[in-house]
Amino acid sequence: MNGVSTDTHADTDAAIIQASLGDPDRFAVIYDRYAATLYRYAHQRVGAEGADDVVADAFLSAFRGRGQYDLSRPDARPWLFGILTRKLASHHRKEKARYRAMARAAPDGVLEGPADEVATRVIADAARRPLAAALAALSRGDRDVLLLVAWGQLSYDEVAAALSIPPGTVGSRLNRARRKVREALGGVDPSGMSEEER
Numbered sequence: 212m213n214g215v216s217t218d219t220h221a222d223t224d225a226a227i228i229q230a231s232l233g234d235p236d237r238f239a240v241i242y243d244r245y246a247a248t249l250y251r252y253a254h255q256r257v258g259a260e261g262a263d264d265v266v267a268d269a270f271l272s273a274f275r276g277r278g279q280y281d282l283s284r285p286d287a288r289p290w291l292f293g294i295l296t297r298k299l300a301s302h303h304r305k306e307k308a309r310y311r312a313m314a315r316a317a318p319d320g321v322l323e324g325p326a327d328e329v330a331t332r333v334i335a336d337a338a339r340r341p342l343a344a345a346l347a348a349l350s351r352g353d354r355d356v357l358l359l360v361a362w363g364q365l366s367y368d369e370v371a372a373a374l375s376i377p378p379g380t381v382g383s384r385l386n387r388a389r390r391k392v393r394e395a396l397g398g399v400d401p402s403g404m405s406e407e408e409r
Contacts, residue, residue, distance in 0.1 A: 224288075228241065232277065241291075246270065288364060293375065296297065341397075354388065
């Protein structure tokens with residue numbers, strides 16, 4: 212070899228978390244990698260007012276619990292989403308109220324711009340109300356699975372790890388949630404993704 216190491220093990224989340232046990236400042240790398248992703252997800256679920264607090268609380272819990280992290284898992288994203296989901300559970304009333312308010316809200320004002328953008332926005336506005344109502348009507352477990360897949364972009368196995376449930380349970384909850392959302396939207400699947408594609 213030419214002296215350049217190709218070992219990227221030191222850059223894995225697991226290696227950084229392990230290093231943070233001796234040097235707590237190293238955990239900042241995990242925060243830098245995932246804070247924006249977790250914030251976007253939390254913002255979609257509880258709005259701007261709650262997202263800052265719930266993400267900060269999730270990272271504080273992750274930092275405090277880093278000694279129990281399973282170092283055989285190189286990617287900490289499912290672990291962090293699991294912590295965030297548990298923190299969001301305490302905001303479930305606020306989340307349901309947010310969806311109900313979205314379902315009652317009138318579409319935004321005058322639309323301007325190129326025809327394709329206007330058409331896309333009209334379709335999105337028309338779907339927003341029944342989608343928000345459908346999300347509010349889902350059980351917390353079904354909603355968590357659906358949103359971790361749709362908004363968190365986690366795979367079935369990652370959702371299973373995040374929620375500490377079997378992958379088969381992920382599949383059944385996701386199928387049930389998608390069916391209910393499709394029914395609320397008149398047969399349209401907003402995810403646009405079949406089970407075979409996941």
